[in-house]
Amino acid sequence: MKKTASAPKPPSSPEFHEKLKESESRFQTLLKQLPVGVYRSTPEGRLVEANPTLLHMIGYTGAEMKRFDLKNLYSKKLDRKAFIQAMEKSPVAISEFRLRRKFGSAIWVRDYCRAVKRPGGALAYFDGILVDITREKKAEAKLEKTLRQLRNSNSERQEMIQRLESYSVTDELTGLYNRRGFFTITKEYLNLAVRKNIRMYLLYVDMDELKVINDTYGHHVGDEALRQLAQVLKSTFRSSDIKGRMGGDEFAIFPIDSTEEGVASATARLARNVAAFNESGPTPFKISISTGVSSFDPEHPSTMEDLLMIADKRMYEEKMSKRAGKSPHEGR
Secondary structure: OOOOOOOOOOOOOHHHHHHHHHHHHHHHHHHHHOOOEEEEEOOOOOEEEEOHHHHHHHOOOHHHHHOOOHHHHEOOHHHHHHHHHHHHHOOEEEEEEEEEOOOOOEEEEEEEEEEEEOOOOOEEEEEEEEEEOHHHHHHHHHHHHHHHHHHOOOHHHHHHHHHHHHHOOEOOOOOOEOHHHHHHHHHHHHHHHHHHOOOEEEEEEEEOOHHHHHHHHOHHHHHHHHHHHHHHHHHHOOOOOEEEEEEOOEEEEEOOOOOHHHHHHHHHHHHHHHHHHHHHOOOOOOOOEEEEEEEEOOOOOOOHHHHHHHHHHHHHHHHHHHHHOOOOOOOO
């Protein structure tokens, strides 16, 4: 009678456990150094884990947050209710809301969240990333106030109004579309793609080590690095391609009338242009990027938020692969 092979036992050598320990240590170090808040929480409002950046954002210590009801952080109780409802409908969601810090001040955050469910379908916990967008929201509010004041003035100021309205969709630092402008323009193309049954693609670009540049040379040099990367993007892609800065060190390109091969070629060309910039040596810093691509299927339409989420995930996989010292495509 033929013996069936038993399942392989998991490795238990000291070397394996040492490598596992080192991997966990590297992961924890990464969490501590990330410039965004990272958390795990329960639907009931209990914080399970939080990195130092998140604790600094809201002003509490880890011990305080373990005893804290997260529902009390929300400036508007309805925001928490809307958040839970969104996570019950979709496994991933992006939302914006205000949080109250420990001593009463408020901050605006953008939440990139993923829901993990139990086998029966009930929510188990949330894993998410919080980005402080307070400055962005204040700038938007100031701009909208200025626009309202100008619209109430006489017709001689219409030229000024138009100039300010163009600023509302343009990133002042790089000259690319800002997040609002990018979403506004690409929304029309997604609708067109559905009507014409055209597959389209999104390229997500993240500048590596911007924090290192800021810490080493100052934020004014970090801003120059972002401007230089924006120039590389402009020279790499066609003028008809939609290019935007999503915030911080994140950029997105929505190529028009492109194919999967065309996007791959453009991504390779972008890598060469970044390398050429670094070799030219006009600045004290070097630019490094990580990229991710997602596709829009007109037969199964998705939102731009969904495309960004997928591309961002693939970009993060590439970034982690580079840090681990291997190609992002190994093992695929």
